[in-house]
Amino acid sequence: MFVAQRKNQSKPGVSLLTGPPDSGKTPIFSSLIYRHSLPANTSMQPNSSFLTIPGKKGPVQVVDVPGHPRLQSQFKESLNSAKVIVFIVDANTISRNAAHAAECITGHIVIETQNVLSPSQPPPALPILAYKPDLIKASLISADTTALTINRVQIILEHELERRRQSQLGNIR
Template sequence: MAILPSRIIILDNEYLTLALLFALVILVGIAASTLLGGKRNSKNAVLITGLPFAGKTVMHYLINNDQVVETVTSMKENEANAVLVEGKAPLHMIDIPGHERLRFKFSEFMPIARSIVFVVDSATVARQTRVLAEYLYEILSNKFAQEEKIPVLIACNKSDLLTAFKKERIQTMLEAEINKLRQTRTAALDTQDSEGNENVFLGFEGQDFSFQDLENEVEFIECSAENKDIEGVKDWIVAMSS
């Protein structure tokens, strides 16, 4: 019987150890990918969007931790799992940055979105109607929003302020601005190749735009995150997630 030199035996043991470690790393990677993929692929995300200083990040933390916190303009999305109803599965809350160069990251999360909360500053809406309408237009005309009929809540925040507009007035202002925006967008598409364009036409051609014409539900609610008055928002999220 041949006897292997001790050096060869040691080397074989080293290779076996390395192989086992390598296999373990692969298994851990697969497990992590499966867990993260499950979170990203499951359609249980609630997107919280809006312009800077509208109060969306305050609302995000209030929903998740029941605390009002001081915030700054977010440069990265905030994510957390929130249990809004005891005994029910948690919802994946995603606060999208409001900065003009980052706010359109919402499209990355649309495939997993169950509902969208679009936060509006009720006190400054008159000065921001155009940019609000442009942002909201992109959300509502997104192919996933239309195909999946993703419900959208317009959360009229800071409604406690004396300068705040009522939700009915905010709805009228946004509808009028989206109507004008829709005309310019349609004209632009007519003059260029629209191949690859994932957005769809909002409402009915030949008629003024109305949120009621959309197939996905759009609702307006007045709230105040600073005063912890967001029960209507949470109730809506729960209703849309059941």
């Protein structure tokens, strides 16, 4: 399970599901909460529910934040209590949507987290979840699809984030 909580918490935290539009946030949310995936559609408001994790004291609140840029301000509303921000990307489309995903990470998550949280408040964990790894082209599939997907998504995002960093420094490649 990708949901984690920090030790010595005084209050339970929220796990935010966020990412670019059409990355699979709502199907993942419905799979976690309802145990089956609902048909995908663009969310216009956050979905929120509690998830009971075996071995944990109490339920964890999971919030599915819409990915559309005009609706991402709703991300700020849950940020103060966020312990985990799960950034979801579509493993199939990450190569053509890398710039948008990197913009969401740097321009949305990192900046908003710095603006909203107090300096004494620890930043939330930021795992990246690759959705739809089973749909990667059959010619690319090896014995270990999971490792291939993780490696592919990591390389693409790291390259795009480095390109953005270099661009901001004035060293455009």
